[in-house]
Amino acid sequence: MVRCGRSSPARSSHPANHNQQNTGGSRDGRVLLVDPKPKKGLASQFFDGVEKLIVKLMHGSKQPNQYLSGLFAPVDEETPPQPNLPVKGHLPEGLNGELLMVGPNPKFMPVAGYHWFDGDGMVHGLHIKDGNASYVSRYVRTSRLKQEEYFGGAKFVKIGDLEGLFGLSMASNTSLTYHHGKLLVHGEMDKLYVLKVLEDGDVQTLGVLDYDKQLEHPVTAHPKIDSFTGEMFTFGCHFTPPYCTYRVISKDGFMHDPMPITLSGPTLMHDFAITKNFNFVTGEPVLAFDATKKALFGILPRYSTDEHNIRWFELPSCFIFHNVNAWEDGDEVVLITCRIIKLDLHADPLLGKQNFEVGGNIKGIFNLEPGKFCGDTIFFSREPGMTSEEDDGYLIFFVYDENTGKSVVNVIDAKTMSSDPVAVVELPRRVTFGLHQFFLTEVSF
Ligand SMILES: [Fe+2]
Numbered sequence: 200m201v202r203c204g205r206s207s208p209a210r211s212s213h214p215a216n217h218n219q220q221n222t223g224g225s226r227d228g229r230v231l232l233v234d235p236k237p238k239k240g241l242a243s244q245f246f247d248g249v250e251k252l253i254v255k256l257m258h259g260s261k262q263p264n265q266y267l268s269g270l271f272a273p274v275d276e277e278t279p280p281q282p283n284l285p286v287k288g289h290l291p292e293g294l295n296g297e298l299l300m301v302g303p304n305p306k307f308m309p310v311a312g313y314h315w316f317d318g319d320g321m322v323h324g325l326h327i328k329d330g331n332a333s334y335v336s337r338y339v340r341t342s343r344l345k346q347e348e349y350f351g352g353a354k355f356v357k358i359g360d361l362e363g364l365f366g367l368s369m370a371s372n373t374s375l376t377y378h379h380g381k382l383l384v385h386g387e388m389d390k391l392y393v394l395k396v397l398e399d400g401d402v403q404t405l406g407v408l409d410y411d412k413q414l415e416h417p418v419t420a421h422p423k424i425d426s427f428t429g430e431m432f433t434f435g436c437h438f439t440p441p442y443c444t445y446r447v448i449s450k451d452g453f454m455h456d457p458m459p460i461t462l463s464g465p466t467l468m469h470d471f472a473i474t475k476n477f478n479f480v481t482g483e484p485v486l487a488f489d490a491t492k493k494a495l496f497g498i499l500p501r502y503s504t505d506e507h508n509i510r511w512f513e514l515p516s517c518f519i520f521h522n523v524n525a526w527e528d529g530d531e532v533v534l535i536t537c538r539i540i541k542l543d544l545h546a547d548p549l550l551g552k553q554n555f556e557v558g559g560n561i562k563g564i565f566n567l568e569p570g571k572f573c574g575d576t577i578f579f580s581r582e583p584g585m586t587s588e589e590d591d592g593y594l595i596f597f598v599y600d601e602n603t604g605k606s607v608v609n610v611i612d613a614k615t616m617s618s619d620p621v622a623v624v625e626l627p628r629r630v631t632f633g634l635h636q637f638f639l640t641e642v643s644f
Contacts, residue, residue, distance in 0.1 A: 228379060228452045230393045230406040237346045266303075266315040270572050270599045270632040273304040273318065274336065280326070280399045281627045282333040288622040290330045290610065291593060294579060296640040297396050298325040298608065300597055301384055302574075302633025303372045306344060307353040319344045320372030320384060323597065323630050325608050326400025328641070332608075332624045333400050339371045339384050339392055340404035373420040375637035378431045379452035381408065382639060385420040387436070387469065396644045410454035416444050420635070421470040421521075423478075432473055432501070434480065438465050445480075447502065460499075460506050472525035472534055476501055479534050480509070481519050490516045490541055498532055518542035562590070563616025570601040575636040578613060590614045593621060595638065597630050606630040 267273065303318025320339035325332055338344060347353055371386035375394075382394045391414065393405040409415070422433035429450030436443050441461035448454050460480065472479040478499045494514040503509075517538040525534045567573060576596040580587060594613045599606050606629050610622040 228381070228408075229411070230381075230408055232406045233340060233342050233345060233392075233404070235342045235346045235349075237349045264309075264313045266318075267305075267313055270601060271315060272631065273306075274321070274628060274631055277321075277338060278334065278336040278628050280333050280335045280401050282331070282399075284332045284334060284627065285625040286330070286332060286622055287625075288610075288620060290327055290332060290622045290624070291579075291581070292330075293581070294327055294593070294595075294610070295329065296327060296638055297400055297644075298327070298577060298595055298597075298636065298638050299323070299375055299396075299402070300575070300630070300633040300636045301339070301372060301375055302631055302635075303370070304338070304631050305353075306338065307347055307351075310353050316372070316387070318370065318372055319347075320370050320386065321631065321633075322375075322384070322394065322402050323633065324396065324400055324402050325597075325624060325626075326396075334624075334626050334628070335400050335402060336628070336630070337402040337404075339394070341371055341389065341392060342407075343370055343389075372634065374635035376422055376424065376431075377637070377639060377643055378422075378424055378448065379450070380643075382637075382643070383408065385418065385422075387420055387467065388417045391418055396639055398644065410448070410452070413454045414446070416457075418446070419469065419471070423471065423473040425473065432471075432478060434460065434468065434471065436466055436468050441506075442466060443468065443480075445478075445499065445506075456504070458504050458506060460497075460509065470519070470521045472522040472536075473501070474525050474527045474532055476527065477532050479522065479525055479532075492516055494518070494538075496534075514538070516540070565594075565611055565616050565618060567598065571598055572601065572632060573598045573609070574633055577636045577638045579638055588614070596636065597626075597633065599630060599632055604629055 265271065300323045301320050302323075303315055304321035305313065305318040309317065320341065322337050322339060324335045324337075326335070371384045371389045371392045373387060374385045376383050376385065382396065384392045384394055391408045393408050395403045395405050397403065416435040416437050418433045418435045422431050424431050431448040432446075433448070434443055434445045441459035442465055443460035443462055445458040445460055446454060466481075468481050471481070478501060479496060480499055481494065481496045494517045495511055496514060496519070497509040497511045499509045517540055519536050519538060521537050523535040523537065525532065527533070573596045576594045578592055578594055580592040582591065590613050592613050594609075594611050596609055597606060598609050606626045608624040608626065609620045610624075611617065611620045
């Protein structure tokens with residue numbers, strides 16, 4: 200847990216009615232069709248050949264592609280909606296909508312190496328309606344995927360190809376959010392793609408959202424939405440100074456002017472946290488993780504337009520992928536976070552994962568049987584609104600069984616954490632281990 204004093208008063212801020220004051224922003228909600236124009240000319244083939252040669256030389260010794268086998272192994276094709284799935288137990292009343300999980304699923308074999316973050320985004324959807332469930336999987340139809348489909352093979356240099364350097368292309372494969380009537384799918388370095396869930400649960404890629412050309416940099420996989428104001432707060436990291444850019448998008452889709460966050464070099468800032476008045480940001484450069492350097496995090500007034508208003512703090516060396524919670528407590532701002540002491544993007548993904556130590560105020564643990572794995576989970580409240588107890592609801596998550604090669608969706612009681620699931624939905628296809636989940640209620644289809 201990190202506690203800090205509040206920063207000094209902001210030198211400047213958005214006015215209270217900041218929706219109307221910013222002349223450089225955009226409230227354009229148009230979604231742009233994805234229509235790349237790949238070229239097959241001689242020059243294109245020449246440069247492509249040189250690039251492939253460089254990539255193969257850089258990749259060096261053959262390493263096992265642990266992200267292409269076992270629970271990470273990609274599925275061969277999309278699955279159209281498969282209705283009336285077998286359900287053990289019962290799907291709770293009121294649980295109507297679509298559980299969505301997005302993760303990497305490369306359509307084409309890599310040029311040389313492969314990293315989990317490289318794969319084309321595939322969305323797995325479990326559509327639930329009045330106790331019945333159906334399953335679908337669809338690719339996020341990005342510009343990169345469409346171009347590689349045109350050529351019939353991998354074309355873009357990726358993280359795995361460069362063994363530790365960031366690739367030139369990352370896909371929208373990481374997380375999902377819903378803002379201003381749009382289901383958004385995020386990648387760390389890709390454009391912002393818009394999806395749509397249809398009545399039968401099928402998932403379509405509508406196109407790209409760029410807020411009328413105002414958004415010209417990537418955005419984080421974890422923007423934050425204030426459920427009281429409806430605003431979305433986000434930032435994007437990039438390879439050129441200032442290396443990070445902060446953005447505020449109003450409830451009605453108005454994108455405010457960018458605010459630079461000048462860092463000492465390129466960074467991977469995957470997550471941040473918001474309180475009523477502040478944002479937590481991190482700033483540790485991680486293209487080459489250096490355990491001798493201190494980690495950096497800062498507190499930014501929510502509507503600041505001047506990066507000098509960020510108050511920076513140092514932590515012992517670590518990397519922060521995800522935060523847990525943040526709030527204001529009198530004159531202090533509190534952050535609960537997860538510190539990784541040493542980041543290695545190429546480490547064995549499962550090494551040591553069976554031996555997590557848990558502590559604190561743990562009320563129950565749901566143990567999966569040996570050989571079964573789950574990732575992200577979604578909490579679904581039994582009662583809508585904010586009057587019920589915060590654990591009165593269900594945890595929902597995809598489970599992959601390494602022993603059988605099959606996948607299910609578990610619905611468990613979050614309050615009791617009983618080892619006996621409320622419902623287990625059997626899926627018709629194996630589901631590749633994904634990154635993040637989201638539950639879209641049916642009123643948002
Ligand atoms: Fe994440």
